[in-house]
Amino acid sequence: MLNFNGELIPQHSNFINQNNRGLRYGDALFETIKVVNTRINFWEDHYLRLMASMRILRMEIPMSFTMEFLENEILEVIKANNLEKAAARIRITICRNDGGLYAPVTNDVSYIIEAKAIENAFFTLDESSYEVELFKDFYVNPDMLSTLKTNNKIINVVGSIFAQENNYQNCLLLNNQKMVVEALNGNIFMVVGNTIKTPPKKDGCLNGILRKKLIEIIGKLPQYQLVEESISPFELQKADELFMTNAIVGIQPITKYRKKTYTHEVAQDLLGKLNAAVRLGQLV
Incomplete structure (x- = not known):
């Protein structure tokens, strides 16, 4: 129904x-x-x-x-x-x-x-192979409309077909300034050392709820530094971790981009804190 x-x-x-x-x-x-x-x-x-x-x-x-x-x-x-x-x-x-x-x-x-x-009541970490590639056929406009969850998602549809045809689990979208904006179905975070970086909304990324919650969580953790800055494709191969977020999956670690492989220790740490935030919200 x-x-x-x-x-x-x-x-x-x-x-x-x-x-x-x-x-x-x-x-x-x-x-x-x-x-x-x-x-x-x-x-x-x-x-x-x-x-x-x-x-x-x-x-x-x-x-x-x-x-x-x-x-x-x-x-x-x-x-x-x-x-x-x-x-x-x-x-x-x-x-x-x-x-x-x-x-x-x-x-x-x-x-x-x-x-x-x-299937899952709480967010769990999927540690299986999760390879991504850039989707460069079309680009996201860096404006406010791109931050909304409208039904105008044809770039996500075509990008998903491209991923299926080439055996990728996901693709990363670029804006027309060639900066990494997000994954096909979620926001993107990059970890280098103790710095966690995510694209700013002005670059055209979705104004994601899990993105917002993770930014709040990371901001309270002294062991990490959060930076909202543009991410160039060249930075991806220098990162220690990449992961995407959305309201259903929670945190999805990315294991491979081209020849670069990634760990997921920070993603694992943040996942526990995210589930704690969910439980706290249910008790309020």
Whole structure:
């Protein structure tokens, strides 16, 4: 079951048509959230990012869209899919309502909430081989729109196909200044000694929730120095570690880029602290 504007309907229902603006123009955004035993990981951060993104896209935010309302809508979908005692991936999609060409006739929105079971309740470290390569066919624009989770993700789609065709587990995206921005499905962090570096949002990287949480965690740890600076492709082969982050996986170590192999000690250390932050949030 999924939730369409407050109504629970079967997953395969034909509830949108060719006039949907998300389909026609990519006039939509989404939020991907991990829920464990009905506890929503970092819900306030996800909610605030969703509201900020809607404002940037000039969508009309319904008066009903409070944190409590959307939390209840999520939990209704969890319950309808019998996932109350499981881990689940939630996707909230917000589409501007039908009508108009590029210029819409309304800024009112519709929403879809989906749930899918996932395996791990807490974040775990996958130590298997994880090789990446640069994706250089297309580039990310270093602007605010690139930091949002909109439905305009064709570069991620084509990059994923490139990775599959060449037996890579992921690819790293570059902006049009040829700086490393992020992975296809998450933010990127690079470790050199005790310095942990991640691209700044002005380079066009996604404003990721796990990115934000890790920056907060690292900032409190005296053994590490966090730097938000552009990363050139040449730096990748000098790094001790590379890892990517997203709300579902948590931290994914990268083991190889071209001839360079990486360790994952810092990623392992940070993973424990990230899980502690999740547990703390669930107790609040």
